[in-house]
Amino acid sequence: AQTVTQSQPEMSVQEAETVTLSCTYDTSESDYYLFWYKQPPSRQMILVIRQEAYKQQNATENRFSVNFQKAAKSFSLKISDSQLGDAAMYFCAYRSESDDKIIFGKGTRLHILP
Amino acid sequence: NAGVTQTPKFQVLKTGQSMTLQCAQDMNHEYMSWYRQDPGMGLRLIHYSVGAGITDQGEVPNGYNVSRSTTEDFPLRLLSAAPSQTSVYFCASSYGVTGHMNTEAFFGQGTRLTVV
Numbered sequence: 001a002q003t004v005t006q007s008q009p010e011m012s013v014q015e016a017e018t019v020t021l022s023c024t025y026d027t028s029e030s031d032y033y034l035f036w037y038k039q040p041p042s043r044q045m046i047l048v049i050r051q052e053a054y055k056q057q058n059a060t061e062n063r064f065s066v067n068f069q070k071a072a073k074s075f076s077l078k079i080s081d082s083q084l085g086d087a088a089m090y091f092c093a094y095r096s097e098s099d100d101k102i103i104f105g106k107g108t109r110l111h112i113l114p
Numbered sequence: 115n116a117g118v119t120q121t122p123k124f125q126v127l128k129t130g131q132s133m134t135l136q137c138a139q140d141m142n143h144e145y146m147s148w149y150r151q152d153p154g155m156g157l158r159l160i161h162y163s164v165g166a167g168i169t170d171q172g173e174v175p176n177g178y179n180v181s182r183s184t185t186e187d188f189p190l191r192l193l194s195a196a197p198s199q200t201s202v203y204f205c206a207s208s209y210g211v212t213g214h215m216n217t218e219a220f221f222g223q224g225t226r227l228t229v230v
């Protein structure tokens with residue numbers, strides 16, 4: 001069975017600095033999808049970025065980018081120029097190509113220090 | 115655009131009571147799922163469905179039942195509520211991975227359930 005591991009329960013970063021959130025996963029599949037979701041205090045789940053495993057190029061969305069290392073099964077999220085509104089819980093997620101289901105890591109709570 | 119609609123937003127149950135959490139989506143998504151979120155545990159998959167008439171168990175299915183009679187609806191039933199089922203529940207939907215570019219899940223607003 002696939003698993004997703006986020007080893008950092010909490011992180012803090014100074015406003016305007018850069019922070020990297022770690023995510024590793026375990027799978028025997030070659031085709032799959034990876035996501036980062038943000039959950040602010042409102043409890044809403046917001047998609048930050050997605051990566052298809054067949055794409056070698058790392059995905060970027062404005063200040064958010066990923067470092068996807070397929071061989072190492074690693075999928076880290078980099079947030080540049082951190083803003084107060086980035087404070088939230090961040091979840092890494094894996095979607096199986098074979099059975100469609102989506103599984104999540106335990107999350108990393110990110111604090112932004114003014 | 116309604117997206118994924120979950121009801122109710124809050125619920126308090128007594129131990130042993132039954133209830134159904136409703137979930138509906140209007141995006142014609144094949145895939146629907148239920149998660150529970152507990153502190154320090156992330157989102158854990160309860161049940162999921164890849165189409166009408168098809169359901170499967172996730173990692174924490176005990177105490178919960180689901181059915182998928184239509185593409186739009188995916189209710190979650192608690193047959194006999196227990197305090198261990200106190201949690202925040204999320205419904206999510208998405209296109210299936212086959213033949214689609216957008217494979218991310220869209221979430222409802224969540225239901226905070228307390229069992230006393």
